Amino acid sequence: MSRLMSEVWGSPDTEEQMLTKLEGEIKVFFAQHKHVRQNAEDSQKAISILETRVKNYEEEIAKHPSIDTLSAKIEVLEAENESLKNFLKESSEEEAKKKKELLEKHAQDMAELADKLKKS
Template sequence: MLNKVWGKPDEEVRELADLETTRKLHEDLRVHVLEQIAEIEGLRQNAENSQNAIRLLETRLQEETAKHSNWDELSARVQVLEAENESLKDFVKTSASQEHQARKELREKHARDLAELNDKLEKSQGRVISVISKNKGLEAEAEAIDKLIFRSCSSDDLSCEDLVLGNF
């Protein structure tokens, strides 16, 4: 009778475990998003560093050109610096392409993970809602039983106190 009114003892523990699982899913999603943001920031910083390196090489080329008067030597250095510059530009293009691909993959992975976590959250919320509605039904049933017990004890010869205490 008590199980019918109050539910099984392990249901409350299971309900609490379900709520904790839902909370952990929220926290995992938040941590996952923060990790992805940090990874994207690292890729952006890498591209920015490459751009700065190109600017430094161009500045160095201009400084070297201003210092030396030997045209053959300058011409050779210019060619080396231009080759380095082209190499860095290619590297920046490749890095940008890789960064774009990595961002795209991260967005796709994030979308998949988010959808998966959202599904889990919806299932968990559904379980919580069903437990709440079941609990409300059991509470209403318990109130009805209480009303029946106390209404019937006021009309009988036995006092309500005797019924509750089991003194009949």
């Protein structure tokens, strides 16, 4: 009878071994599951940190003017620079002309003065 029961139910030692093996496999499963969950949590934290950094960088970038704005400002400054160069050139030419006129007038006045001195 015990032989028949052993054939149907298996030997008591085998049953105990199977339970021990199952318990070990369950422990391994839950340990791996816990490890996977921990990795997922760590990954989520890393993603959150990266998203925060990206947001901060975007805010910093938004504070600076765009390339189009800077290009427009450069064009305005270049135009103003050209205008100032032209103004300086014209002023210099006008100053040279006035200086020449003054020298000619001075020479004429000196000639008139010398003429008056001769007459007197």
